[in-house]
Amino acid sequence: MNDSNGKNIVKWLKIAIFLAVIVGIPVYLFLAVPDFGHILTDREAFKAFMSVHERQGLAIYLVIQFLQVIMGFLPAQIIQFIGGFVFGIAAGFILSLIGTAVGTFVAFHLARHFGREFVSLFVKEKNLNKFVELMDSGRGYTIVILVFLIPGLPKDIFTYAAGLTRLRAFPYTLMTVIARAPAMLATILFSGFLEAGNYTGVSIVFVVIAALLITILIKRKSIFAYIERLHARTSSKPQ
Numbered sequence: 114m115n116d117s118n119g120k121n122i123v124k125w126l127k128i129a130i131f132l133a134v135i136v137g138i139p140v141y142l143f144l145a146v147p148d149f150g151h152i153l154t155d156r157e158a159f160k161a162f163m164s165v166h167e168r169q170g171l172a173i174y175l176v177i178q179f180l181q182v183i184m185g186f187l188p189a190q191i192i193q194f195i196g197g198f199v200f201g202i203a204a205g206f207i208l209s210l211i212g213t214a215v216g217t218f219v220a221f222h223l224a225r226h227f228g229r230e231f232v233s234l235f236v237k238e239k240n241l242n243k244f245v246e247l248m249d250s251g252r253g254y255t256i257v258i259l260v261f262l263i264p265g266l267p268k269d270i271f272t273y274a275a276g277l278t279r280l281r282a283f284p285y286t287l288m289t290v291i292a293r294a295p296a297m298l299a300t301i302l303f304s305g306f307l308e309a310g311n312y313t314g315v316s317i318v319f320v321v322i323a324a325l326l327i328t329i330l331i332k333r334k335s336i337f338a339y340i341e342r343l344h345a346r347t348s349s350k351p352q
Contacts, residue, residue: 178212197301198308205301218286224276232273244274261292
């Protein structure tokens with residue numbers, strides 16, 4: 114066995130161990146915590162669990178938010194809604210920021226450490242090439258902010274692609290957390306006001322979110338056209 118084959122075997126063994134751990138954590142939680150699936154998706158059940166297991170609840174919430182970024186197994190809004198309902202607006206927002214930041218930083222470094230073969234497990238080659246070219250265009254951080262501001266785009270998959278570019282981990286993580294923060298805060302404000310019975314606050318948040326979404330939808334084509342122009346310029350440059 115030559116050195117190249119040996120290194121490939123070690124790399125794929127590391128990937129297999131990582132995937133086993135990432136899959137194993139939620140499996141363990143489902144087996145170790147009775148009715149974990151119900152607790153995870155029902156705000157009243159999660160709140161009741163928290164009242165009995167406060168420290169475990171904090172750790173579980175951070176792990177779930179971390180895994181959401183790594184795996185994308187649940188919409189982030191569901192997790193953050195429960196966070197605002199259970200922990201309140203300030204604590205829910207801070208915990209969500211921490212879990213998201215750590216998950217983003219780790220996903221970025223996983224891609225950088227394991228390389229293209231690893232990322233190809235999650236991202237189609239055509240999309241991966243496009244994402245990498247966009248972020249290596251010289252306006253990578255601008256594109257990152259635009260992508261993370263637009264609802265419905267594959268943000269967590271985008272992070273894996275970012276690990277293959279010239280972007281640096283800390284600035285990338287900071288930019289993505291800043292871009293995610295408005296939608297995250299809106300979700301947590303909505304659930305926090307709802308829990309407190311502040312229906313005026315709920316209405317205000319709802320109107321603001323609706324106005325922002327409508328604006329983004331109206332401008333969506335222009336934003337995508339701008340990104341496509343950047344991609345076209347990058348693709349036309351001689352390699």
